[in-house]
Amino acid sequence: MDNQARLIINGGKRLEGEIAVQGSKNSALPILSAAVLVHGESIFHNCPKLSDIDAACRILTRLGCKCRRSGDTVTVDASHISENEIPENLMRRMRGSVIFLGSILGRTGRCRLSFPGGCEIGSRPIDLHLSALKQMGAVITEEHGYLDCQTPSGLRGAKITLSFSSVGATENILLAAVLAKGVTEIHNAAREPEIVDLADCLNKFGAKISGAGESTIRIEGVTELSGAEHTVIPDRIVAGTYMCAAAITRGELILTHCDPSQMNGFIPVLEQMGVRTYTYGDGKIYLNSRKKLTAPSTVRTMPYPGFPTDVQAPFTALCTTAEGTSVFVETIFENRFRHISELVRLGASVKVEGRVCVIEGVKKLSGAKLCASELRGGAALVVAALAAEGTTEISGVNFIERGYESIENALRSVGADIKKISSV
Numbered sequence: 079m080d081n082q083a084r085l086i087i088n089g090g091k092r093l094e095g096e097i098a099v100q101g102s103k104n105s106a107l108p109i110l111s112a113a114v115l116v117h118g119e120s121i122f123h124n125c126p127k128l129s130d131i132d133a134a135c136r137i138l139t140r141l142g143c144k145c146r147r148s149g150d151t152v153t154v155d156a157s158h159i160s161e162n163e164i165p166e167n168l169m170r171r172m173r174g175s176v177i178f179l180g181s182i183l184g185r186t187g188r189c190r191l192s193f194p195g196g197c198e199i200g201s202r203p204i205d206l207h208l209s210a211l212k213q214m215g216a217v218i219t220e221e222h223g224y225l226d227c228q229t230p231s232g233l234r235g236a237k238i239t240l241s242f243s244s245v246g247a248t249e250n251i252l253l254a255a256v257l258a259k260g261v262t263e264i265h266n267a268a269r270e271p272e273i274v275d276l277a278d279c280l281n282k283f284g285a286k287i288s289g290a291g292e293s294t295i296r297i298e299g300v301t302e303l304s305g306a307e308h309t310v311i312p313d314r315i316v317a318g319t320y321m322c323a324a325a326i327t328r329g330e331l332i333l334t335h336c337d338p339s340q341m342n343g344f345i346p347v348l349e350q351m352g353v354r355t356y357t358y359g360d361g362k363i364y365l366n367s368r369k370k371l372t373a374p375s376t377v378r379t380m381p382y383p384g385f386p387t388d389v390q391a392p393f394t395a396l397c398t399t400a401e402g403t404s405v406f407v408e409t410i411f412e413n414r415f416r417h418i419s420e421l422v423r424l425g426a427s428v429k430v431e432g433r434v435c436v437i438e439g440v441k442k443l444s445g446a447k448l449c450a451s452e453l454r455g456g457a458a459l460v461v462a463a464l465a466a467e468g469t470t471e472i473s474g475v476n477f478i479e480r481g482y483e484s485i486e487n488a489l490r491s492v493g494a495d496i497k498k499i500s501s502v
Contacts, residue, residue: 082501083475085486087494089445089466093329095492099317099336100126100483101150101310104388105272107174108249109279109310110134113154114141114181115257116283118305125152125310126483129476133172137164141182156185163190166223172480176204177246179227180253183216189227206247210238214251214258235260235299243268243381248295249276255297256285262297269293270382271340275311282306312336312361316482318344318389319457322396323489325353325367326465331492338363343385347393350374351400373402373439379410391417391458397437398426399465404437417455420448424466442467450474453481460485464494 101124111134113120125131127150135145135152142160146153162182169175169192182189193204208218211227213236218227235258240247248268253276255262267273269291277290283306286298317336324331325348338345338357345355345363351371356364374397379387387410397404398421408414415430422428423446427438445468450456456478463470472478475498478485486498 081476082473084499085460085472085475085496086499087445087460087463087470087472087496089443089464089468089470089495091327091464091493091495093324093327093331093464093489093492093494096332096334097320097488097492098334099312099320102126102272102275102313103128103130103481104245104313104315105275106131106310107134108177108253108272108276109308110138110152110154111177111181112253112276112280112283113138113143113156114159114178114185115253116156116303116305118157119153119155120283120305121307122152122154123307123309124150124312126150126313128480128483130172130174130480133168133175136171137168137175137178140164140168159185162186162188164192166192169193174246176207177249177253179207180211180250183211183227183229184233184254184257187229187232190224192224204246206240206242206244207250210240210247210251211254213238214254214262233258235262235297237263237265239265240267242266243293245270245273248273252276252280252287252295252297255299256280256287256303257301258299260299262299264295264297265293267293267295268381271311271314271337279308282308311340314340315386315388315454317341317363318386319392319461319482320488321348321365322389322392322461323464324365324492325351325371326396326399326461328367328369329493330368331365333363333365334361336361336363343380343383344389344393347374347377347385351396371396371400373397373400373404373437376405376407378407381410387411387414388454390414391454392461394418394428394435394437395421395458395461398424398428398440398443398462400439402439404439406435406437408433408435414455416451417458420455420459421462423448424462424470426462444468445470447471448473450477453477457482457485460489464489464496
């Protein structure tokens with residue numbers, strides 16, 4: 079990964095064409111973690127080529143797994159797990175690395191790891207994860223920035239009620255519970271499609287999970303999981319980002335390999351702004367944004383099936399050129415408007431007060447030098463730059479590449495003037 083790479087974008091080009099949506103990063107990561115639980119080989123199709131996925135494979139290799147990639151297929155052989163510790167340098171590479179906690183505990187009975195790194199978008203407390211695992215019999219100690227988790231009597235089923243429907247906590251409980259003794263129930267569970275995908279994958283391995291996608295999930299522990307093949311779902315956040323990119327350039331786009339039913343949280347916002355969308359049963363969605371855009375009513379980020387926090391940033395970029403005033407309320411993370419100061423450098427009129435962002439649409443944006451500081455905010459800068467007059471240079475591309483597979487190639491294929499410049 080080139081930490082000094084830059085994206086050079088000459089804006090004002092209308093996007094038109096077709097993009098195939100990559101596999102979901104937020105689904106692939108817990109599914110790769112699930113491979114740890116399997117005594118044998120697992121095959122995962124539609125795995126995106128991302129730095130976060132590479133980091134997950136490095137963690138698996140460190141644990142003793144054999145990983146190999148061929149195209150979009152990743153094969154993991156976890157027959158011989160030899161380690162239960164994730165070193166600090168690997169934890170810092172990926173915020174989602176804590177998702178390995180439940181699977182390592184379930185497989186080996188012990189896990190030692192440092193607190194995770196990644197994008198600084200606000201606190202992502204893992205208290206819910208740790209509290210749930212304690213209820214299942216884990217003994218957890220913290221020392222010098224490391225967590226040492228052990229299960230002296232093995233993991234056992236429990237009734238766990240989450241105070242917040244955390245995706246990560248729900249996933250970690252699922253991973254820990256499938257090999258635990260007895261029945262585990264998760265109440266106020268996250269309902270995201272990525273939760274359903276993980277449960278579907280685990281059930282293919284031989285787990286007994288019911289209720290995924292609903293507020294209560296039931297897991298009946300089994301003694302062993304066997305390898306299987308699974309195809310990762312499409313990335314709805316990447317799809318939403320490309321829809322914003324097409325809309326801000328008043329373009330026309332067809333997205334393939336996607337699932338429009340998983341995007342009901344934000345497609346209505348696009349339509350409210352004047353974007354026309356049509357969905358097809360074969361995993362396609364058509365978008366047409368030839369008309370002028372108008373500001374949507376107040377948008378609040380919410381857990382699924384509400385408006386996703388992960389598409390808030392691209393949508394705020396889109397609204398910088400919409401007619402009228404847009405208001406975004408961020409209810410999930412407290413520091414997810416870090417990209418706004420960079421949008422202002424392009425000429426956007428935006429004010430932030432705490433968790434509220436108010437955008438006054440302007441007639442034009444102008445190119446500038448920008449710096450991405452986190453994943454989705456970086457994608458938002460790309461969206462805005464596509465509509466800005468002149469040239470925009472974006473550094474911090476390594477953040478964007480955590481979640482978008484060759485974003486420059488995808489956008490160039492539909493008419494964007496964008497290129498990636500690597501450091502010398």
